[in-house]
Every structure is written in C-alpha cells, then in structure tokens.
Amino acid sequence: MNGLEQLAIRAGQELEDSPAPEILRWAADTFGSRFCVTSSMADAVVAHLASRALPGVDVVFLDTGYHFPETIGTRDAVAAVMDVRVITLTPRQSVAEQDAAYGSQLHDRDPDLCCALRKVRPLEEGLARYDAWATGLRRDESPTRAHTPVVGWDARRGKVKIAPIARWTQQDVDAYVTEHGVLVNPLLMDGYASIGCAPCTRRTTAGEDARAGRWAGRGKTECGLHG
DSSP: OOHHHHHHHHHHHHTTTSOHHHHHHHHHHHHGGGEEEEOOSSBOHHHHHHHHHSTTEEEEEEOOSOBOHHHHHHHHHHHHHSSEEEEEEOOSSOHHHHHHHHOSOHHHHOHHHHHIIIIIHHHHHHGGGOSEEEOOOOTTSOGGGTTOOSEEEETTTTEEEEOTTTTOOHHHHHHHHHHHTOOBOGGGGTTOSSOOBGGGBOOOOTTOOTTTTBSTTTTOOOOSTTO
16 A cells, blocks of 8 residues: 555545535645546536635546537636636547547447547546546435545545545535536536436436436446546
C-alpha cells in the first residue's frame, strides 16, 4: 500500500461525516493543482463547490461525440460564468473514424467497448497529470453506488477519488442549486434524471432510480469510469 492509498483510506474514515465544502477544502489543501473535478455537465454542483475551495480549479469534461446539444451548452456556460478552468477531453478517434474501424452504431452492438473507447481511455489519459479527482457520485442514485466513499482509492488509476456529495440526496442537490443559482442541464427539467450520451440515454418514469434511463434494457448501469 503506497502513501497516496493510505492517505485516501484514512481521509475516507476521518471525513465520512464532514460536509462537502470541508471535504473539498481538504482536497484543495492536500493536492492543489494536482486535483481536478470531473463533470458530465448534468449540473455544476460539484464544480461550484470546488471552485470555492480552489478558485480556478480544473473541471474535466469528456466530449464523447455523442452528447446532447444541451450538455455541450451547459459545459460552455460553466466555462463562461464560473471560476473554473474547463478542460475538454476527446477520444483518440472521431465518431466517423470509430465507425470506419468498428462499424456504425457501436454503442448499440457493444456498448461496453464504445464506453471504453470514448470514455474510459480518454479519462485515464486526461487524469495522468493529477493525483486526485472529484466526482458527483451519490449513494442514492442507484444500488451500485450505495457504498460510495467520500474519499476512496481508485486502484485502477492509482489516484485518490473524492465524492464530496456522496451522502447528499436529490433534495440536497436541488436545495443547493436553488440557493446558489448553480447551472443545470435543461434536460433535467425534461424528464431525464441522469444524462449521458444521447443514443444510450432515455427519460425516466416515476418510481425508477436515477440511473434507469442509462442503457435501458441492456443490463448495463455504468460506463466503466467508476468501476
């Protein structure tokens, strides 16, 4: 177990009951410019929180080439009005190049491979410059996220992984958005509870968990970025 891993495990225990701003202040004090936030641009809650702890913090966004226009618009708005530096990562291949290599609509035929090429690999390459990254994962989003630590160890990438709002509920998110006027993706007001690539995302219905609209009917609930 290396020093970063020990640090992550200890911090996860010590900060479990801490409020999100305190968790992010710890991250900013500990890692400085070696810390970033990743955002799907469903909302800018974690980016907003992190910008208060570390003004000008890097916010990493994966442009898969399949995003809704509203998602790209949210990214651009965040870059324009918040005290952050938005960094857009792109896959090695454009959608057209991927289609030529693997056939069209790979997302329908092999969504795991599509996610690996357009999300997982670019993120791993983009995170190389950082020691720690923060995400907006919450325990109430789905059963697969129910045990998300507020600070944990990302063994695959060898980095500290921080989920400052892991203990928040959707009501907590909504209250923070209202109180601080935080930018949100307009699709959240149009029936989408979780927003990913357009071909693999649908609206959710009453009673479904927030992730039910992702890869619906495929037995797939995660893209591979988080395990």
